[in-house]
Amino acid sequence: MRFLLGGYSADMGGSATGIGLLDAGGPDSPLASGPLGVGRNVVAAESPSWLARHPSLDVVYAVLEGRGSVRAYRRTGDTTFVPLGAEVAVGESPCHVLALEDALIVSCYGDGGVVRVALNADGRPGAARRWAAVAEGAPASDLASAARALRAVVGEEYADFVPHADDDESEVVASTRPSRAHQAASLPGGLIATTDTGLDLVRFWRSGREIQRLELPAGTGPRHLRAHPSGHLYVVTEHSGEVFALAADASGTWRLVGGAQLGAYPGDAGAELAMSRDGVFLYAGLRGSDTLATVRVRGGGETLQPVALAESGTIWPRHHVVARDTVVVAGQQADEIVSLAIDERTGVPGRVRHRTIAPSPTALLAFPA
Template structure:
């Protein structure tokens, strides 16, 4: 099975030279459990192509050039060769993610540096053209809410989840239904011990995902928001915001076949469950910690679903582990199952390929494959490993 690899180039202190290719077994094999081999670069590009995505129909790849703050398209001209398709389109500071619309008519870039969420039009050939920046996010907690009580929706969801979990797992449910004493965090506007105001919180857009019926969801890990939009030819129209706990840091999200949306939080190491009501309004309906054994200084990264949707896998940087959570009931209940070694340093990204989990080690410059136990859902150890320069994304090739 073939994958395209994104990575950090020298401008962001990485070792990659552009977009590369990774083989897991034979290129045409539908399974990814065979030996791993890095096949070199398919196109050399500066600016750190940290995230890559494919056009739904055409043989075109799109890269979020994080270091350059731009989006670039590449057309495939051979089995493992691409060339630039048009010029890079500036979108914002530290563009870290790009999502392509199901109809191939547009894409959305998310920028960590300045919080920009940008709608970019694609022409008939798939080349990006005009870019429109969406309405900026504002801090839902304001300047004086470092010690705010838990939001009612989060409290109700936590209480319901604790009851459903029972005595054995109730202690793992986040305490969003319980009042706590004010504890200013590093990004709050509360006073520091020396009497000086801390730096204000800033927007950090991190991912976008196209949902059914033209709805788009985006995460803002700086302001603890999941924002919902209506995508159209003129750009993105705001629909709704869901506020997560202060300092949780929503990073990436996945849609379950049940329609639930799972959001992994980089800073609080949790997964929140969101669902729409009959009118299409989204609320938090559940959630769970990735594991009771996550270290306070860890940061969560990618979130992936098993092939049958019965398990979630969360990557954890620092302790370099993969957390497994079981999906229960109608998809709204999550149960932590296991925490295992990722096999790499700084697991920035991972992807499920049937019975195999491929994990990209950004700092160890390698990719490891782990066998997934289809009965328990838990990764069972390293199957293969190969050197890959500063990998940050793995995209299955068509």
């Protein structure tokens, strides 16, 4: 199995010089359990910190985080790409791109922007349009209601862990926190969900219009999303080290229906949220303690049960991908990629299978996807 590697270049304090190529045991294997090796770049790029593949074309997109732009790259050979079209400016510190058939949805951490970039028939990026920002007329947030809802979900035993926010404090806190858009996910029915780590929001969009805003408890910091076959949407938080379960009711309104503490240590920062192929387990990365938390999905998808906290085998696990019986982890501050075996009985990552040097890795993309 092979992966494309995103990373930080010198403009972001890293050592990557483009989009890299990781071999995880052979290009034709569906498994990632074999020896790891990083070859030459498939194309030069400055801080391509997140990568996405077009759903049907041989085109890959990268956010160039330090440049505030997104760029397309067309595949020209087995492991070669060339730029497709011009670089498109999108905002300050773009950190994620979601590739759809006709558009890219880019999340900008620096200024909180959620930006749609139109795509031509060949996948070439065109005009960029910023969707309405949080402060530009969307419904008011309600921290107090979110906190009350979460306490009801977790029960009396864990209610004290939920931050308190009265109605007066909510407006003051919301007005002083910066917006930090972080990720977008495509849901059935043309719905797009996005996270805002700074304002503790999960926002839902249709046709470029925000139709709902779900406020999570203050200070949790929703970062990355994972859609489940049950219809639930899971959110890992950067600041509080939790996974929340969201679900839509009969009217289509999304609500907080469950959650689990990951066992994070003080100072930990949540990173990626991945899922096993059968949807039974979720895997959340925690930077700081440098661990991977395993969570079991129970019931109809609304119940999340912490299983174990395991060593990631590297430093600052920025991103990870589950490939059948293996977790492949990008250790950003260790300049390496490691692979961990997953115990088939428990679902928990165990020993390090292999490791290899990689320059400031921040993202892994299965290649071909």
